[in-house]
Each structure stands twice: as structure tokens, then as C-alpha cells.
Amino acid sequence: MFGSIIIDVAVGVAFVFLLLSVVASHINDLVARFMDWRSKDLDKHIRQMLSDPNLANKVLNHPLVAGLASKPGRTPSYIPSNTFALTVFDALVPASGNQTVVENVRAQVSGLPDSRMKEVVLPMLVKAEGNLEQARKDFAGWYDESMERLSGAFKRRMMLLSLIVAALITLLFGVDAIDLANNLYKEPGVRAALAGAAQTASKDTTTFNEAVKQIQGGGLAIGWSTLPTDAAGWLKKIAGLLMTTIAVSLGAPFWFDLLRNISSLRGGGSAQATSAEPKK
Template identity: 30%
Template structure:
């Protein structure tokens, strides 16, 4: 009975946390698409790389290149005039666009040094001169530019992921408060009534009405509002924080864990171990019967 209760509690908690993480991921993707977070992060990274915060130099020229932004007309005066912003740029395409922006008409590789020396920003000029001085030919120079772009985007990706983790935490906390998904209360009720989680057979494949109905069948939601300030409310806030923090692990983690626990429940209880005396007795009986 103890093992069954533990499994039911684990299934209920993992289903709840996985569903919350799935809802948070869906909301986060919707926000990223609505506010073009990836495209804006990429634009900020390129402006930082090329030391063009006002978007009136090389960054604008790169974004006007058809390999980087094929939907742009190349006439945008600032970043707000861009009709579209790419969410991803191929490093090789960035390198070609930057080289084409440095020299207006393709010419010999040796003549590219003059275009680099004419860059007004000293930091950017020094960086490109260092890459150019180590390049054997134009292709090698473009390869090094692509590597430089990769490294810069890796740093921007780390900053973007930290930003997304904060957004995930805030969304999960908001969701926990709205639906009153209190992990402490949920654990207590499931421990006392493990049958509440018996209907959970498998992890959902997507966020749909059936998933939401299964979530609301668990002991979540408001019974009285507003809450009364006190010790119980402090525990409730702690339960909200626990629920919000679990969303950082992601829905795949919780649903994979739930599938494992469900398989454990399906195997049933482990048979009781037969005492040693009975095993010896049965062996003796089998030996005498075969004689």
C-alpha cells in the first residue's frame, strides 16, 4: 500500500509539473513570435559585433544584403524601417555580406585591406585587420569571419537563454497563482487520496482540452478568494514558488519521468521473498521426487 501511494503521488506531481511546463513553453513561444524576441536579439548581437549601435554603418549594410535579409529592399534608413528581420543568419552568409559591404564592387583580395583600413571605428578596424592579416586568401578570411560570428552568437545565445529562463519562471509563477497550483497542498492531498491520480495513464502528446481537464481533476484551483493572510498563506506562497521552479526543467523532463513511474506502477508489487528454510525444503522435495 505504501509503495502504491508513493507511485500515485509521484505520477500526480510529475503530470502537474509537466503540464505547467508545457503551458509555459507554449506561452513563451507565442510571446517570442509576437515580439520577435529572437530576431531582435540577433539584430542587437550584430550591432554589438560591428560597433554600430545607431544602425547607420556596417550593420545596416549587412542587413540590406540579400543573403542575410532576402525580403528587405535595402533602403531602410534605420532598424524600425526593416520590413522583416531574420531570426537566424547562416555564418557563411554573414561573412559574404560583410565582405560585400566592405568593398562595393568585388575585386582582388589584396585590395580588401584598403577597405578595412578605411573603417572609422578603431575597435572594429583592429579586429578585422587581425583576421585579414592571418588569412591566406578570400575564402580563408570569410571562414574566419564566420567563426567570429559563431562565437559572438554563442555569447548572445547564452544571454538569450538566461532571459528566457527568467521569463519561464515569471510565467510559471503567474500560472501557479492564477490556477492556485500549490505543490505543498497538492502533495498533501495526493498522499491522503492517491486515487485522484489513478486516471493518469500516460503523458500527453500536446496541450489540448483533455490535458487541461486532467490537470483540473487534480487538487488545484481556488476554493475561496482572496486568501487569508497567515501561516497557511505563507505555505501557499511557498507551494507556488516550488511549482514555478519546476517549470525550468522543461516538459520533456517531467513527462519522461512520468512514463517511467507509470511503467513501474504497471509492473505491480515485487513478490515477497521466500524464506531460506522453505527454499531448502522445496529443493529437497524436488530431489526426492526425481529419484
């Protein structure tokens, strides 16, 4: 009995975190799109990689690259490595008779300002020994490695944004994880209703609207209607708000997967035990 109560509390708390995480995810996406971070970061990164403004402009304005942009005149948010290698080589030495001479590319790279690209690409061209496809393949591999670092930087920025948005949502709705769990533990009706709605929503995302209505009218301990009256109460309140902030920042996919796992324990635990008994 006690175990089922704890599972229902966990399901209810996870479901509230999931709903808040969905809101946070939408806000994060809107901010990232409005700020155009991916496109701006890629533009800046490519210019740093190539270390030559003229070469960078030729590459970014190349039809193969420009055609990937969402709007004319903007840098794409993503450029495949093979496409990037092809456009860089074509910008250095335009193809003649469907063939670009590696030695000519090496001569053009040698004339570029001293940079990381020059240090990396020149040995690649020497190693290729005149094989154009091999040179492009090696260059594309270097580009992929560089994009992994850029992707890591973007993820760190989004993690910071997620934390900020999660904090704002937590404060706006006044969701204290500790009070929420205590409320669900003490109120069987609220706990059962929310756990049932959560279990249904974990199987069918179209029931989210009904689940939100259940939360709004379910008597949950959320909001700012009741405030602590002493220092200990405020410390507990702050701790609960911090827990909610961290939880929401983990993202909707995390809580959706966790909710499905917990819900399976709630819905299938007893059935599994019953079906296993005759086998003994």
C-alpha cells in the same frame, strides 16, 4: 505498497506540472514572437559587431540576408555564419570577376572606426595571406562565437520570462505543490485516476485533452476555494506556490521526460522483477 503510492503521487504531481508547463511554454512563445526579440536582438548585435552604420545597413539589406527575413524590411531571426561572412566581405568590396581581393578588404576594414571588429578582423586578414576562403572561414568562426554569447543572453531573458509566466499561472490556478501532493497521497481514487491518465499521456500526447478533463473533475486540491487561517498555514501555502512556480519554469520538455521515466517505474517495475526471478 508504500513505494507504489509514492510513485503514483510523484507521477500525478509531475503530470500537473507538465500541463502547466505546456501552457507556460505557449505563452512564452507568443510573447517572444510578439516582441520579436530574436530579430531585434540580432539586428542590434550585428550593428554593434560591425561598428559602422553604413556597413551594417549594407549587410542587413543584402539579398542573401534580407531573403532570410520572415517579412520584407525586417531583420532575420537567424543568419548562418557562412552567409554572414560572405555578405560582409561583399559589402566591404563588391566581388569583381567572382573574386574579392583580401588586401582590398583589409584596406576597407582599416578605414573603419576603432572597434572590437577591427581589432579581431585585421589579424585574421593578415593571417589569411591572400586566401579569400580562409579569411571568410575565420570571420565566420568569429561570428559563431559572438552568436553564442547572444544566444546565452536570449536564454537568460527567456528564463526570466518563464519564471514570471510560471508565477502568474501558479497564482491564476492556485496550484500549491505541497497541498497537491498531500491530496494525492490521501485520496487513493484521485491518485490512481490521475496516475493512469498521466501514464497514458506520457506515451501519447494526443490524450492531453482527456487528461485535462480528468484533472478538472478529479477533486484535486487546486484553486483558491480554501485559504489558510493562520500564519503557519500561509507560510506553507506560499512555500507550495513557490515550489510550483519553480517547477513550471523548468519547461514542458523537462517534465515530459521525467514523467516518462517515472511512469516506466510505475508500469514496468513489477514486471521486471517477475521476469528477473527465473534467472536466479
